[in-house]
Amino acid sequence: MNEMPNIEQATAMTESKISADKVQVYYGDNHAIKDVDIEIQPRSVTAFIGPSGCGKSTFLRTINRMNDTIEFCRVEGSIRIDGEDIYDPKVDPVQLRAKVGMVFQKPNPFPKSIYDNIAYGPRIHGLARNKSELDDIVSSSLQKAGLWDEVKDRLDEPGTGMSGGQQQRLCIARAIAVSPEVILMDEPCSALDPIATAKVEELIDELRENYTIVIVTHSMQQAARVSQRTAFFHLGVLVEEGPTDNIFTNPKDKRTQDYITGRFG
Amino acid sequence: MSLFWLILIVLAIAVTGYVLGRARALSSAGGERSALHSLPSYYGANVAMKSAVPAFLLLICWLLAQPFFINSTISDMIPDSAIAEGSSRGLVLAEVRRTARGLDNAVASGAIEDDFASNARADFNDVTARLKEAGQIVTSDITQPVLRAAQQYRVLVASGNFYMSIAVLLVAIAGALWALRETNKDFRARNTVEQGIKAILIGAASIAILTTIGIVLSLVFNTAEFFRLYPASDFFFGLTWSPSFSGRGGSSELGIIPLLWGTFYISVVALAVAVPIGLFAAVYLSEYASPKVRAVAKPLLEVLAGIPTIVYGLFALLTVGPMLVSVFGDNGLGIMKAGTAVMTAGLVMGIMLIPFVSSLSDDIINAVPQAMRDGSYGLGATKSETVKQVILPAALPGIVGAILLAASRAIGETMIVVLGAGAAARLSLNPFEAMTTVTAKIVSQLTGDADFASPVALVAFALGMTLFVVTLGLNIVALYIVRKYREQYD
Ligand SMILES: Nc1ncnc2c1ncn2[C@@H]1O[C@H](COP(=O)(O)OP(=O)(O)OP(=O)(O)O)[C@@H](O)[C@H]1O
Ligand SMILES: [Mg+2]
Numbered sequence A: 001m002n003e004m005p006n007i008e009q010a011t012a013m014t015e016s017k018i019s020a021d022k023v024q025v026y027y028g029d030n031h032a033i034k035d036v037d038i039e040i041q042p043r044s045v046t047a048f049i050g051p052s053g054c055g056k057s058t059f060l061r062t063i064n065r066m067n068d069t070i071e072f073c074r075v076e077g078s079i080r081i082d083g084e085d086i087y088d089p090k091v092d093p094v095q096l097r098a099k100v101g102m103v104f105q106k107p108n109p110f111p112k113s114i115y116d117n118i119a120y121g122p123r124i125h126g127l128a129r130n131k132s133e134l135d136d137i138v139s140s141s142l143q144k145a146g147l148w149d150e151v152k153d154r155l156d157e158p159g160t161g162m163s164g165g166q167q168q169r170l171c172i173a174r175a176i177a178v179s180p181e182v183i184l185m186d187e188p189c190s191a192l193d194p195i196a197t198a199k200v201e202e203l204i205d206e207l208r209e210n211y212t213i214v215i216v217t218h219s220m221q222q223a224a225r226v227s228q229r230t231a232f233f234h235l236g237v238l239v240e241e242g243p244t245d246n247i248f249t250n251p252k253d254k255r256t257q258d259y260i261t262g263r264f265g
Numbered sequence B: 001m002s003l004f005w006l007i008l009i010v011l012a013i014a015v016t017g018y019v020l021g022r023a024r025a026l027s028s029a030g031g032e033r034s035a036l037h038s039l040p041s042y043y044g045a046n047v048a049m050k051s052a053v054p055a056f057l058l059l060i061c062w063l064l065a066q067p068f069f070i071n072s073t074i075s076d077m078i079p080d081s082a083i084a085e086g087s088s089r090g091l092v093l094a095e096v097r098r099t100a101r102g103l104d105n106a107v108a109s110g111a112i113e114d115d116f117a118s119n120a121r122a123d124f125n126d127v128t129a130r131l132k133e134a135g136q137i138v139t140s141d142i143t144q145p146v147l148r149a150a151q152q153y154r155v156l157v158a159s160g161n162f163y164m165s166i167a168v169l170l171v172a173i174a175g176a177l178w179a180l181r182e183t184n185k186d187f188r189a190r191n192t193v194e195q196g197i198k199a200i201l202i203g204a205a206s207i208a209i210l211t212t213i214g215i216v217l218s219l220v221f222n223t224a225e226f227f228r229l230y231p232a233s234d235f236f237f238g239l240t241w242s243p244s245f246s247g248r249g250g251s252s253e254l255g256i257i258p259l260l261w262g263t264f265y266i267s268v269v270a271l272a273v274a275v276p277i278g279l280f281a282a283v284y285l286s287e288y289a290s291p292k293v294r295a296v297a298k299p300l301l302e303v304l305a306g307i308p309t310i311v312y313g314l315f316a317l318l319t320v321g322p323m324l325v326s327v328f329g330d331n332g333l334g335i336m337k338a339g340t341a342v343m344t345a346g347l348v349m350g351i352m353l354i355p356f357v358s359s360l361s362d363d364i365i366n367a368v369p370q371a372m373r374d375g376s377y378g379l380g381a382t383k384s385e386t387v388k389q390v391i392l393p394a395a396l397p398g399i400v401g402a403i404l405l406a407a408s409r410a411i412g413e414t415m416i417v418v419l420g421a422g423a424a425a426r427l428s429l430n431p432f433e434a435m436t437t438v439t440a441k442i443v444s445q446l447t448g449d450a451d452f453a454s455p456v457a458l459v460a461f462a463l464g465m466t467l468f469v470v471t472l473g474l475n476i477v478a479l480y481i482v483r484k485y486r487e488q489y490d
Helices: A006-014 A056-063 A093-099 A114-125 A131-144 A164-176 A194-207 A220-226 A244-249 A254-260 B003-028 B040-077 B089-108 B114-118 B124-133 B144-182 B189-229 B232-237 B257-288 B291-306 B309-328 B342-366 B370-378 B383-412 B415-420 B438-447 B455-487
Strands: A018-027 A030-040 A045-049 A073-081 A100-103 A182-186 A212-216 A229-234 A237-243
Touching: A018 A056, A030 A056, A045 A056, A045 A220, A056 A073, A056 A100, A056 A182, A056 A212, A093 A100, A093 B370, A100 A164, A100 B370, A114 A131, A114 A164, A114 B383, A131 A164, A131 A194, A164 A182, A164 A194, A164 B370, A194 A212, A194 A220, A220 A244, A229 A244, A229 A254, A237 A244, A237 A254, A244 A254, B003 B040, B003 B144, B040 B089, B040 B144, B040 B189, B089 B114, B089 B124, B089 B144, B114 B144, B124 B144, B189 B232, B189 B455, B257 B291, B257 B342, B257 B383, B257 B438, B291 B342, B309 B342, B309 B415, B342 B383, B342 B415, B370 B383, B383 B438, B383 B455, B415 B438, B438 B455
Parallel strands: A030 A237, A045 A212, A045 A229, A100 A182, A182 A212
Antiparallel strands: A018 A030, A018 A073, A229 A237
């Protein structure tokens, strides 16, 4: 999964999808993210790793401005997506979130039918002109999420009645149904068994062809399996970022080395 | 010995028992706390509990049983011949008790000596005269049997109280001694106290339940009595409500339908006001308001719930009624004759229910997990889209439960109806006409001077029973829905 040639990476570097510049995040007085600069490549998977509480989720949430929903959270610095500063007052966070989708750490299907769960986003954004277009979006999203065969006969059953792994894939399908350009995934496999995890990883690998993906994970193996680049966070600081192979085989920073060899975290 | 002193002595025994129990436990362990099974205070509490609780239970039972016993003894002493025409045994017994109390008071104030009061050969004329002299109220002249009975009554009460004091004190001391005897370092005082506390709590809970059952039973008996005097079918299906207080209520028509209709109509108007406003307020408070606004607005709204309903009634009578009349009355649209109307009461009752609906809904909306909101916002939904399509559907069962609870309050409301809707029972569709409800009629049936045994008064119990069944049904449905909803996220 990791055989992206160096030349391709080099060209990609020049026009990154997301570029963060001196990002600071505060929760009240708690300085949770300090001076983070990072470039995220289009059509690739970037993994965020780091010990618990280091700010991975916090930084992920700044990319689609989910932190706006937290009253006392403050973000400074600039984050650009396709060159546009998403914290510019002109930008509508609601519109931004349709472009930058998010899959949460804990599966959170709505207490609606499976169909309505997937159709929720397209309906809000008016992506389908009629019922059959909506049906197409629902079935193709479920297919991409690898869930279609399991649920095609029970689309009107509640999404909350599925297994944890199915719910997680339902949430992924729900996110891709609005055709975002970027998908942010916060520990999407934390609640899954190895088989479901493998399915989700396979899915991420396929999605990479069309989407820019950022994934937070606690599993070093998972980061190694699915990502092309890896960023290591520690105590709110981005310690090291680079091609996944380099990070795992030849880390430059002592803290990274300690973490991936399991000496702390 | 008066009751007060008796209670005080029992408490003193309990306190002494506590101290002794504690000391005894400690000394049995050679003064070493760690050798005891429980903390020393538990041994003390065990002794105090075992002396006070049974003693007080005995006291309560005795106080409840003694009047029954004395009454039946006295009753046997009064021959049928002593009961005057048109009177009853109950009235004569009341007379006996009154005389006995008169004698007591006269003796206490020193007007007559104890010997004289209890002299079995005393002449009743003499006693009456002496009692009147002493300033005691004696309604009719005391007859010989009444005087004898009254004297016997005094004797029985005095000896009853005496034996009661002895028995209670004996039980208290016996309990204390028994508990002290079992006190030693291995005794599991902590567990015993735990058992005792559990028993006391169960007692409290059963009192609450027993009273409810008692209330229902008293309703049931009186309702049954009413249906003996008045046909149930006329009551449930009668379309007119016109009680006639003259005579024994023979010509009354006591149909519940107009009252139920009034209750229903006013409640519907009230809910039509309270539900949308309360719900919107709840959505604003839980989803839109900043913490600062919320911290001020929520308690403020809940203060409304603390206003006594009579104040709302005055508001209906003095403000809302006249205001509606000025718009819909003869000077305006001409469809409203007086300030008291379904609309007046309904509007004000709706205002009263707003905090009720909003506070319950607010709790329910807050119980919708944040993850639901995140999921919706993460897909690019706005706040109102999220509220409408995710939060309200998820909270719907709970909100329905809240509305049903509000409805059962609206049905039970009385003061606002009395002051706002008038007293005329009427079957009409016009919301600007005066109507009345079941509760308002219960009050007016029982506060009139009708004979308590006539159907006109007894109908109040049948009305109360009907209301009880209706609200109970609503509450059960509401609680069922609320509980079912709770399970969804656990
Ligand atoms: N909603 C919040 N309110 C206040 N502080 C927060 C909030 N969310 C996160 N923080 C703080 O920000 C810091 C980073 O938290 P974050 O959730 O980003 O960690 P994380 O790297 O995702 O950890 P984990 O791997 O355990 O999920 C922590 O110190 C945390 O206490
Ligand atoms: Mg996290």
